[in-house]
Amino acid sequence: MFIEVDNCHETAEELAAKLEKYARFFRRRVKDTDGRERPMWRTRWTVPADLYGETPHPAVLLFFNHIGERNPNRTIPRLMELTLHLWKGQWQREGYHLCDGKIPIVAVGLKNLREHGPTGPVFFRFGRDRPQPLLEVIGNPRLEAAHAREAEADRARQTEYQAQLQKAAQEQAAKKAVEAAREAAPREARRPSCASCGSRFTDERWEAAEETDWG
Known part of the structure; x- marks a missing residue:
């Protein structure tokens, strides 16, 4: 001054x-x-x-x-x-x-x-x-007040954008899960069960049974 x-x-x-x-x-x-x-x-x-x-x-x-x-x-x-x-x-x-x-x-x-x-x-x-x-x-x-308001508005827009991205990702994940379950349903219907306890075979046991062809 x-x-x-x-x-x-x-x-x-x-x-x-x-x-x-x-x-x-x-x-x-x-x-x-x-x-x-x-x-x-x-x-x-x-x-x-x-x-x-x-x-x-x-x-x-x-x-x-x-x-x-x-x-x-x-x-x-x-x-x-x-x-x-x-x-x-x-x-x-x-x-x-x-x-x-x-x-x-x-x-x-x-x-x-x-x-x-x-x-x-x-x-x-x-x-x-x-x-x-x-x-x-x-x-x-x-x-300074005008730029503070602008910065706050930018932060609010960024927060909203991130929330939209997260929501879209969650919706996409849910959609993929539904599609995966739909695709897996026919195979799960064919999964064999243990004759003694009734438990479904694991993938490894099912694969071993098919490879050995024990009937």
């Missing part, structure tokens, strides 16, 4: 110009140690693996300390308009914004931060409707 501290002396246009510089910085590419070209900032800092086809940039935190005459409550809406192309993601029909290549821009005021602390819901990310805790504001919970 990059931090810009504003004592409320700068205009929204001046802050927007700074954010444009961040965008140019994130677009810079260099050759890494393996010879492959990558964004320069990714060669300087540890970066988590990209998830869900989204490659976000580091967040920029605008830290407002209300000392100057400018009111951040009026500066932020104008700044959001000027930097819309930098932070606004593409809406997906699954119910989330895909923020690939976008900059998470977050605003926080010193007064709220002092009152609620860094884990409180005081961080406002451009494009969202309410302040959130820091770890929530820099993520994409709707995207």
Whole structure:
């Protein structure tokens, strides 16, 4: 996360110009140690693996300390308009914004931060409707929830498919057993019995009796 501290002396246009510089910085590419070209900032800092086809940039935190005459409550809406192309993601029909290549821009005021602390819901990310805790504001919970639902649906489909395979295998085995019993019935009717005890001959005894032809 990059931090810009504003004592409320700068205009929204001046802050927007700074954010444009961040965008140019994130677009810079260099050759890494393996010879492959990558964004320069990714060669300087540890970066988590990209998830869900989204490659976000580091967040920029605008830290407002209300000392100057400018009111951040009026500066932020104008700044959001000027930097819309930098932070606004593409809406997906699954119910989330895909923020690939976008900059998470977050605003926080010193007064709220002092009152609620860094884990409180005081961080406002451009494009969202309410302040959130820091770890929530820099993520994409709707995207994660959508992929969690998709993964759960895939698991359910796989479970159903495996159950169908098992049922088909059981039906096939039962069918083969019935066919085998039907084919074996005429032979079983001819199987001889012991004259003394009435027990049916085993296959081995039947085969031995036929080979010796004892009558």
